[in-house]
Amino acid sequence: MVHNDMNFFLIFLSAMLVNNVILIRFLSLCPFFGVSNKIETSLGMGMAVLFVMVNASMVTWLVFNFLLVPFDLQYLRTVAFILIIASLVQFTEMYVRKNFPPLYQALGIYLPLITTNCAILGVALLNVDYSLGFTKTIIFTIGSAFGFTLSIVLFASLRERIVLAPVPKAFAGYPIAFITASLMSLAFMGFSHLLGL
Numbered sequence: 001m002v003h004n005d006m007n008f009f010l011i012f013l014s015a016m017l018v019n020n021v022i023l024i025r026f027l028s029l030c031p032f033f034g035v036s037n038k039i040e041t042s043l044g045m046g047m048a049v050l051f052v053m054v055n056a057s058m059v060t061w062l063v064f065n066f067l068l069v070p071f072d073l074q075y076l077r078t079v080a081f082i083l084i085i086a087s088l089v090q091f092t093e094m095y096v097r098k099n100f101p102p103l104y105q106a107l108g109i110y111l112p113l114i115t116t117n118c119a120i121l122g123v124a125l126l127n128v129d130y131s132l133g134f135t136k137t138i139i140f141t142i143g144s145a146f147g148f149t150l151s152i153v154l155f156a157s158l159r160e161r162i163v164l165a166p167v168p169k170a171f172a173g174y175p176i177a178f179i180t181a182s183l184m185s186l187a188f189m190g191f192s193h194l195l196g197l
Contacts, residue, residue, distance in 0.1 A: 015141075017147065021123065023181075028118055032181070037156065040106065042149075049149070050142070052085065054145060056085045058141075060128070063081075064128050077128065078125070089114045162177075
C-alpha cells in the first residue's frame with residue numbers, strides 16, 4: 001500500500017515538475033503568454049484548465065479503452081479526443097459565464113481557446129501512449145494541470161514585478177517576457193534530477 005502511494009506521488013510530481021507541460025514540453029504557450037498579466041486571471045485560467053483537463057482525460061481514457069480499442073478504431077483517437085475536449089470547454093465556458101462573470105470577462109477570448117489548448121490534448125494522448133490505468137491517468141492529469149497552474153501563476157507574479165523594473169526599451173513587453181520564460185524553463189529542467197531521471 002505504501003509502495004503504491006509512493007508510486008502515485010512520483011507520477012504526480014513527475015507530471016507537475018519534471019515533465020511540466022508548459023516549461024518542459026512547451027505546450028500551451030498561447031495562454032501562458034496571453035493570460036499571465038495578472039495573478040488572478042492566471043489562477044482562474046489554471047482552475048479552468050484543471051477542470052477541463054481532468055474531465056477530458058477521464059472521458060478520453062474511457063472512450064479509448066472501451067470504444068475505440070474494442071472496435072479497432074484507434075486511428076480515430078485524435079478526432080474523438082478533440083470532440084470531447086471541445087464539448088467540455090463549451091460546458092465550462094457556459095458555467096463560468098453564468099456563475100463567475102468577472103472571471104469570464106478577465107479571461108476573455110482565452111477561455112474558449114482552451115478548446116485549442118494543446119496541453120489538454122497532449123496530456124490525453126500521453127495517458128494513452130503511456131498505457132496508464134484509469135487511476136494513474138487521473139493522477140498524471142492532476143499533476144499536469146497543477147504544473148500548468150504553477151507555471152502560469154509564477155510567470156504572472158514575475159511579470160507583475162517586471163512591470164515595475166527598469167527594463168531597457170528594447171526589451172520592454174514581450175521580449176523580457178520571453179527571456180523570463182526561458183529562464184523559468186531552465187530552472188524547471190533542474191527538477192529532472194529530483195526523481196533521479
